Amino acid sequence: MTQYAFYFDSTRCTGCRTCEMACKDYKDLSADIAYRKVYDYEGGGFTQFEDGTCQATSFVYHVSLGCQHCQNPACVQVCPTGAMHKDAETGLVSVNADVCVGCGYCHMACPYNVPTVDRSLGHSVKCDGCADRVAQGKRPICVESCPLRALDFGPIEDMQKKGEQANIAPLPDASYTNPCLFIKACDDARPAESRDGEVANPLEVL
């Protein structure tokens, strides 16, 4: 078995959303559904002085998230039908739409806001790691789309060498689900579970 994983270079990400839109194009998703999302994490502020000048401690960085294809996926654990499953060969987590009843437990259980129920289809939908492309020896469409070359995908052993397991805010502590996402942290990055900042674009990602 080869467990696949994503790599994300937060020193390069400019929050452009190209990965998200490439995915939406390839998967033919409507405006309301996204399998990959870009979170803007902001914090800090300004000190204003009496002479009218100011200094900033503001910061911002972005985190681009598809599915983490976790080693211990919460969505799979809570799925009552077995529709949500982890592939034995690739470790990619996906939905068997023929079996899924659209109960939404996976949506509620996932700490990364990944699966969602598409009411028009009546079942859960999510990033499947572009399993069809991977089977053809290609990389996921999002990885090949990134103008900043900030995404990568491959066997977990290779991705582990490039970054640390998903450990920056606004992500949860990696110990919950053991995500297959490895991140190169930027200077601004705060540790997972930090309260220094907040997701600044909730209307775009929730």
Added chain:
Amino acid sequence: MSETAHAVTRRNFLKTTGALGALAVAGGSATAAGSLFSAAPAQAFADGEEQIVWSQCNVNCGGCCVFQWHVKDGKVLYMETDNTGEDALQARACLRGRSMRRWLNHPDRLTQPMKRVGKRGEGKFEAISWDEAIQTIADKLKYTIETYGNEAIYRTYGSGMHSVTGNPSDRLLNLLGGKLNPLYDYSTHMLQCVMTYMYGSSSNLDENGNHVTLGKPATAFSPYDAVNASSMTEAERASDLVVMFGNSPAETRMGGGNIVWDFARVREAVKGRGGRIINIDYRLNESASGHSDEWLPIRPGTDAALASAIAHEWIVNDQIDLDFLHTYCVGYDEETLPESAKGQNKSYRDYIMGTGYDMVEKTPEWAAEITAVPADTIRALASEIAAADAPFIVQGWGPQRHTNGEDATRAICMLPILIGKLGLPGTNTGQREAEPYVSLVGGLPSLAEKSHVTASIPVYQWLNAVDHGEEMTATNAGVQGVDKLPCGIKFLWEYAGNCITNQHGDINRVHDILQDESKCEFILVWDTVMTDSAKYADILLPDAMRGEQLNMYTQGYAEWYTGVTVGGPAQEAPGECRTSYDVCADIADKFGLREDFTEGRTQEEWIQYLYETGAEADGNMPTWDEIREQGVYKRELPGKIGLEDFRNDPEGHPLATPSGKIEIYSETLANIAETWDLEDGETISPIPVFTPGFQGYGSVTEEYPLYAAGFHHKSRTHSSFGFIEELEKVARQQMWINPVDAEARGIENGDRCAVKSPAGEIRIEAKVTPRIIPGTIGIPQGAWHNANMDGDRIDEGGCVNTLSTYHPTPLSKGNGNAHSMIVQVSKA
């Protein structure tokens, strides 16, 4: 693997069903379009095989990124971008390019020629035949030329189409004797004009490119070359400090073969050798995302004050390069001032030290109040730049797009000049980074030699030329080529632009002026969807998109490589859409000029001809048959150092200024300042100075207590893509406002707000963020104006140009108000 395979099968099944459903529709329209107009040669659309069709993004970010459409049964399924060759040299489309399929297939596409039946701007039209449309346009052109002359025809700025055959309009209009010519453009209006006085103008060159008085090969200024600025790759190679003023490639040049990628490599290289990036902007922009220590917040429109204070520090600390200033420049101090200015304290040094001009010493404390940058921070910045071996100082086009932009852009360029850090490895001239200097193929010739019109106006002046063109002169309106315009504009021709209202400025004023049909008598608009400008058309034509015809273009002008892409069509155009080339040929036919227009070639034949001509000249390109197979050809370009020849040999390679040197003091500008008619409060200075400018620093009032500026937003290229719902969903149209200003108004993140300026009022969602300096709001430019113009005129679309006052800048008569505005904000 079995379960995954099963899921994939179901997905493919659904997709196939969708494609078959679409085939029925596409088949119907293809038959109609094919039989009526024998449109572009159809590919094998219905053979059931998925095939790749190459194309490009043709809008105006400068990128022209590469598309590989996956097409099946006549319909684009999805896109891959450039994945050819090395990862590092791939022109990867950004989020907008990735949405092009949504545009192609959008239900709002214009599909029939139409004529206006309501009032201008009301958006009421009725369908007409192509015959009627073409006859009407030809009749109006004949009438306008016979009644007023060719000077009464004007093609408004429109940059939404970059393709070798992308704008046949000029070719047609030149064949008819020409049209009123435009000067400058909306991107670099102030910079493009004023820099020629400092760095050289083509008017000082003879036909061989030699300086008219010095007789040596000389260079004129252009913002679009690799002579006057260095490439980003030069910063990557050899700089130890990159200082950016109002420059965010992550928002303005987002494509993947584009400057945003070059800049990422610059950061990694510069920081890797212990250097630093400094990003001076009123917003913590996306180019500094993740690297917030690089951000130096500044009040917008005050860059010249910051630059002047840095100059002051260098002078008092004896850090300037006096030898360079005396050898290469005019007007730093008394020693090199021209005779006409000597003995009057008119040098740049006199301005900085408070012994000339406004008699104010430009200390860091002076600048601190204006810029909101603390004096100690200014001192540290001055010291850091002075200590760098190879500072790469680079400005975007934001600082110049202010009402004082003509001074701001020069003031920033003073920094490398003062320390002699230009023309050397790793340095830059203070200009925006260089553009690639190799274009592999040319475009459809515009036949400019057929025009007999000499008159030109600054592009931003077209609205004044509609309103009172006959009053506009060289000295009151920046008219060139003639002393005075012979008449106003009577025929507006807009192709692939949205610059009548949305991207022009002061939309309410435009609306009022265009209501009077005795002024502009006829408006032709040609587009793919109903833009706000299209609502003002008298005749509105539906254009085929480039994905619906054979397309060819080079690498665009914003990436550091050279390339060419050829391919298409990927789909049939919907309804009665036609190519602009074919329509222009039909209009030419009404004048008996079809052969002159086409030279016997179809558009496809022109593209092959232009490719083969380019390939022969280049010597390295694939054959026509090969490029049709492979779609894209590209190669890296070596880096460039701006003004390197001038630096190495200033006498052998002078600049095309009157003196052949960098004119810090321009005698030509001093003469203009004396002879032009300027409004109260307007100044033109021979040296770069800080002036607040109209609606600039110090102009806020109780009624309008906040400054406002526009900025480029990831969801649009100007107004292109502004109607794509999927983009709006992932990158919302939001006003940036600091928590300090938001709290004072009871505004929270996501609140719908009213923004009111002296020119108009919009509604927009708030993004309450510490990423913008207090006292200023930022509004993403390009959102689509959406107001009841017969009612309250409140723009629900949040277009920044509802707020910008039409007040052309003193020298170039440009669109400085795009970033110089004053407003009040409240919860709506």
